[in-house]
Amino acid sequence: MPQTDNRRNLIALLQLAYSAEQAAAYAYRGHWHSVVDVAERARIKQIEYEEWHHRELVGTILEKLGAHPNRQREIRSLLLGRGLGFLCHVMGWFAPMYGAGRLESRNIREYETAARYARDCGHEEFVDCLLTMAEVEWEHEYYFRSRVLLHSFGRRLTLWPAPPPKATIRESFAHETQDGCILVEAAS
Numbered sequence: 001m002p003q004t005d006n007r008r009n010l011i012a013l014l015q016l017a018y019s020a021e022q023a024a025a026y027a028y029r030g031h032w033h034s035v036v037d038v039a040e041r042a043r044i045k046q047i048e049y050e051e052w053h054h055r056e057l058v059g060t061i062l063e064k065l066g067a068h069p070n071r072q073r074e075i076r077s078l079l080l081g082r083g084l085g086f087l088c089h090v091m092g093w094f095a096p097m098y099g100a101g102r103l104e105s106r107n108i109r110e111y112e113t114a115a116r117y118a119r120d121c122g123h124e125e126f127v128d129c130l131l132t133m134a135e136v137e138w139e140h141e142y143y144f145r146s147r148v149l150l151h152s153f154g155r156r157l158t159l160w161p162a163p164p165p166k167a168t169i170r171e172s173f174a175h176e177t178q179d180g181c182i183l184v185e186a187a188s
C-alpha cells in the first residue's frame with residue numbers, strides 16, 4: 001500500500017479512536033458509579049482514567065500528523081458515552097460488563113492496526129505508544145472477560161473470541177517488521 005494511503009488510514013483510524021476513547025471514558029464513569037463492589041469500582045475508575053489518557057495520547061499523535069479530531073464523531077461519541085453511562089445504572093451488573101469486554105477486544109486490534117499504518121507510512125516514532133495502548137486494551141478486555149465469567153450466565157454464554165496472549169502483540173509486530181526487512185534486503 002502506498003505511504004500516502006497508510007498515512008490517510010492512520011489519521012482516519014486515530015480520529016475514530018480519539019472519539020471512541022471519549023465515549024468509553026464517559027461510559028466507564030457511569031459504569032463504576034453503578035457498581036457496588038469496592039474493588040470493581042476502583043478498577044473501572046482506573047480504566048476510565050486510562051481511556052482519558054489514551055485520548056490525550058491519540059490527540060497528540062493526530063496533532064503531530066497535522067490532523068484534527070472529527071467534529072461530528074466528537075459530538076456523537078459524547079452523546080453515546082453519556083447515554084451508555086446512564087444506561088449502566090438501569091441495565092444491571094452483567095450487560096455493561098459483557099458490552100465492555102466485547103468492545104475492548106476490538107480496541108486491541110484497532111491500536112495494533114494503527115501501529116502497522118504508522119510503521120508503513122514512516123512514523124516509527126508512534127509505534128511503541130500505539131502498541132502500549134493495544135496492551136492496555138488487552139488488560140481491559142481480560143478484566144471484563146474475567147468479570148463476565150464470574151457470573152453463571154456468562155459461563156453458559158459463548159463469548160466473543162479471546163484475544164491471543166498479550167505478548168503476541170509485540171512479538172507478531174516484531175516478526176512482521178523483521179520479515180519486511182529481510183524481503184527488502186533480498187530485493188535490493
Ligand SMILES: [Fe+2]
Binds near residue numbers: 050054107137
Ligand atoms: Fe483506550
Ligand SMILES: [Fe+2]
Binds near residue numbers: 107137
Ligand atoms: Fe479500554
